[in-house]
Each structure stands twice: as C-alpha cells, then as structure tokens.
C-alpha cells in the first residue's frame with residue numbers, strides 16, 4: 001500500500017494541532033516526526049514532549065525518524081511517548097540488531113534509515129528483521145532541500161532486495177519530495193512518501209489531497 005507521511009518539521013508549531021488536523025481531515029493516516037539532536041545532524045528539532053502531545057490528540061500512525069547519535073539510548077522512550085514506528089540511522093549506532101530488538105520489545109515497529117552516502121547494501125543484513133527501510137533523499141538535518149536523484153537508484157536496488165527475499169516491508173523516501181517527483185520515487189519502488197515543505201504550505205489540506213491522488 002502507498003502511504004503519505006507528512007513531516008511536521010515544516011508545520012507551523014504555533015498551530016501544530018490545526019496543521020495536523022488539516023492533513024488528517026484530508027485522509028492522511030501517517031505523520032512523520034523528525035527528531036534531531038544537534039550531533040548526528042547539525043540542527044536540533046524537538047523530542048519526547050512534542051511527540052507525547054501529538055499522541056494525546058490523534059490516532060494517526062506516528063512514524064518517528066530519529067536523527068540522533070546512539071539511538072539505543074532512547075528508542076524505548078520514544079516508543080513509550082507514542083511512536084508507532086521508530087526509525088533510526090545505521091550510521092548512528094554500532095548495535096543495529098540490539099536497537100531493532102529494543103524497539104520490537106516495546107511492541108512497536110522498527111525502521112532502519114540510511115543517509116545519501118551510505119550504500120544500499122548496508123541495509124541488506126537487516127531486511128528480515130525490520131518493518132521498514134527509510135532512504136534519505138537529501139542530507140538529513142533540514143526540510144526544504146532539493147532531492148538528490150542518485151538516492152532513488154538506491155531505492156530501486158533495495159526494492160529488488162526486498163522482492164527477491166519475498167518480504168513485504170515498507171520502503172520510505174524522505175527529503176525533497178514534491179508533486180513533480182513523487183511519481184518517479186514510486187516508480188523506483190518507494191511506497192511510503194515523506195513530504196514536509198510540499199505539504200505544510202498554503203492550503204495544507206489541498207496539498208495533502210493532491211499527494212494522495214498521486215499515491216493511488
């Protein structure tokens with residue numbers, strides 16, 4: 001199934017609830033929550049309190065993207081704060097399997113994420129263990145950047161690995177996705193589409209609906 005996961009990094013935090021209700025009302029079921037620690041990526045976004053607040057007001061599926069060093073320190077806490085799926089970066093930990101196990105022990109889904117410079121092959125050993133692979137299509141850290149087309153070649157390679165192994169896990173892309181390139185990302189094999197700045201601007205509900213139409 002194809003899904004849209006709007007990133008609230010580009011929402012107006014002053015009226016976050018309103019912005020989330022706009023996408024929910026448009027028929028979106030997932031929400032992407034970007035957590036940055038100022039170490040793994042140069043910026044700092046938000047963490048547990050914001051996730052908790054969102055969780056307490058919506059039943060949407062919360063797709064949390066941890067851009068933090070040593071995610072094993074915090075994966076359980078993010079699950080407890082309301083994440084339905086916790087994505088962490090392969091580059092951020094020396095204990096990928098331990099991290100996956102910790103997430104699954106909470107009953108939540110686990111995702112592994114790779115930056116643009118990390119080869120597709122890096123995810124292969126873990127494909128049987130995870131619920132989703134997230135391929136960054138920009139350098140993580142900021143919304144509103146331009147998609148790096150070469151990253152979509154990795155999506156194609158990973159989709160083939162998933163199919164060859166007979167798995168049915170999700171493959172998500174994140175960064176620089178807009179209405180003009182979303183079809184291309186899906187052609188390459190992505191089925192979960194993160195979009196921040198292309199959704200949370202002007203008429204948010206109309207933007208979300210336009211994406212949903214293309215995802216059918």
Ligand code: DX5
Nearest residue numbers: 007140141143144176196197
């Ligand atoms: C970037 C984040 C993205 C970001 C996407 O580090 O992981 O989720 O919010 O924003 P756009 O869609 O504007 O590139």
Ligand code: ZN
Nearest residue numbers: 007034065174
């Ligand atoms: Zn993200």
